[in-house]
Amino acid sequence: MSRYLNRELSWLDFNERVLSLAAERGLPLLERVKFASIASSNLDEFFQVRVAALKDQLAAGVEDRTPDGRTALEQLEAIGARVRAMVDRQEHLVIDELIPALTAENICIVRWDDVSPMDRERMSTYYLDRIHPVLTPLAVDPGHPFPYISSLALSIAITVADPSTAERRFVRLKIPRVFPRLVPLGDGRFVPAEELIAAHLHTLFVGMVVEEWATFRVTRNADLALEEDDADDLLEAVEVELRRRRFNRPVRLEVHRSISDEMLGLLIRELDIDPRNVTRHATLLDLTCLMQLHSLDRSDLKDRPWIPITAGRIHAAEEAERSLFDVVDDRALLLHHPYESFASSVEAFIAQAADDPAVQTIKMTLYRAGGDSPILRSLIRAAERGVQVAVLVEIKARFDEENNVQWARRLERAGVHVAYGMVGLKTHSKVVLVVRDDGDRLRRYCHIGTGNYNSRTARTYEDLGYISSDDAIGDDVVQLFNHLTGFSRSDEYRTLLVAPKSLRPQLIDLVEREMEHGAEGSIIMKCNSIADPVMIDALYRASAAGVPVDMIVRGISCIRPGVTGLSDNIRVRSILGRFLEHSRIYRFAHGADDGGPLYLIGSADLMPRNLERRVEVLVPIQHPKHRDWLDQVLEFDLSPDIVRWEQRPDDTWERMGPRDSFTPDAQEMLYRWAYERQLAQRR
Secondary structure: OOOEOOHHHHHHHHHHHHHHHOOOOOOOHHHHHHHHHHHHHHHHHHHHHHHHHHHHHHHOOOOOOOOOOOOHHHHHHHHHHHHHHHHHHHHHHHHHHHHHHHHHOOOEEOOHHHOOHHHHHHHHHHHHHHHHHHOOEEEEEOOEOOOOOOOOOEEEEEEEEOOOOOOEEEEEEEOOOOOOOEEEEEOOEEEEHHHHHHOOHHHOOOOOEEEEEEEEEEEEOOOOOOOHHHOOOHHHHHHHHHHHHOOOOEEEEEEEOOOOHHHHHHHHHHHOOOHHHEEEEOOOOOHHHHHHHHOOOOHHHOOOOOOOEOOHHHHHHHHOOOOHHHHHHHOOEEEEEOOEOOHHHHHHHHHHHHHOOOEEEEEEEEOOOOOOOHHHHHHHHHHHOOOEEEEEEOOOOOOOHHHHHHHHHHHHHOOOEEEOOOOOOEEOOEEEEEEEEOOOOEEEEEEEEOOOOOOOHHHOEEEEEEEEOOHHHHHHHHHHHHHHHOOOOOOOOOOOEEEOOOHHHHHHHHHHHHHOOHHHOOEEEEEOOEOOHHHHHHHHHHHHOOOOEEEEEOOOEOEOOOOOOOOOOEEEEEOOOOOEEOOOEEEEOOOOOOOOOEEEEEOOOEOHHHHHOEEEEEEEOOOHHHHHHHHHHHHHHOOOOOOEEEEOOOOOEEEEOOOOOOOOOHHHHHHHHHHHHHHHHHO
């Protein structure tokens, strides 16, 4: 038995857990539908990135084995079997449970054959007015080669015959995204766009016979073939690669099971795709369209909203008309989103910095900003009024490259100093530095977080943030930015733990220090993923020394817990819910210099990429009240009563907790605790 689990198969375990939420009858119906959609979106990204990378290795003849001993081919074969089983499970869940349950609530996805004559007439008018003008059928003939198929686009494959000559042609028809995938019929009924279009193919092929039609979808490699060392202008190089990426090779072909062998064979040949990478589907292709149903105004079928609270000290400052700088001067702020408002804390902090005449400099790392970003608009406003603003934009952030390039251009036009990271490394840390003239001296205010400066995801991602004016942290953050944007080789830090140079060794030192205490020691790690063999081996040694190790891992877990003689004292659980668990908390019972507990939060997961190929930052949390908050979070997450998934020694995950409901739920417990705590402080 291998000491490690496979990274890719562990990710599929995670997506199975997401999909299992769609089967949770204790969750509101439209939330279950949402999770079925998310599982599809996750799988799309998995093929674009992870499966594509394995295929690249195979094509290049790379025979290296993973820590669990598998070649690229062995991984692809195992992935194929697992994905087919997952898709079958998802489709049975959608067809046999979710759609009937939706129908019972008067939300219906109907076939065109089941639409009444009156509705057909109305929908035909809609088709002619809103859909027909934007359709572009592309026929394949000697003068027209097989068309380019864009990644993740839904298409209809059509065979058309000329009745006068018996000549047959293949036609590809892309379904544009300018109209809804599920077209509303009214009264909670929807017809899939492909069925509406298929019912009117005669309007596109006048005088011809439509012999066959079937939907299909292609997934392409989403990697950027970027040679940073050879790029004179990294921004331009990324823009060029973004244009090229559209034409990357296919890694998956999804087809409806109604497709004929002849038509499927043509697609396989023209796309030059391995038949093993073809999946047949019994229901709608691209179930991400189910998210459209989640947007319906049916509050009775959704989670009850949890309104973010404004942190107590911020609320008091607002009432007293004090700035956030005054609040942080009194004591650092620990923030927990989305339980606590991102808008009234992080966004307000940067907005106040942008407008404060005493602020001289603002620096920031930017990984994923989102579309209309209040934070970046504040930075632009600051630059335009003469503040020195510097932003390190990570333009290689997967699937956000184009958005980040656009923001980089806008920031540069506004006079912001824009840098693009370090060659060979991604800057994944979440750090803001504000330098402010207090009259007697310059004071540094630093925000260090676990999540992106993205206002949209801050409403659904669980993350921590820390705002401090501590001089030691300020010194380290100043040095970090000089290292990232300048030409400084100095990368020694007094307070912060920074990857890639020192983070892993420092974490291992902390693990080994805990080993000195044996069963009296304690290690608790809350993170998104653990896959680094060096860290896993260190935790195995801690377990052998008797140290209890509790891990709360949302996604990938390559460690084997509970194996006799290897990991007897290691326990791993996963928590899923309405919020995506995204924060990282590392607690060592004897890690502090005084022998007491050490708490760390920040951007780093325990993956080789985070520890070796990314700039990551962890910050220690010192104040007793902040530590109490983190202890409460961990207490809820480690409760023996909550709904959670526990990892078993045999590489399986078991859902634990009440079977007939989704309570108690750690996220709900934390929200109620935080809400009641704030109410009590305001009385």
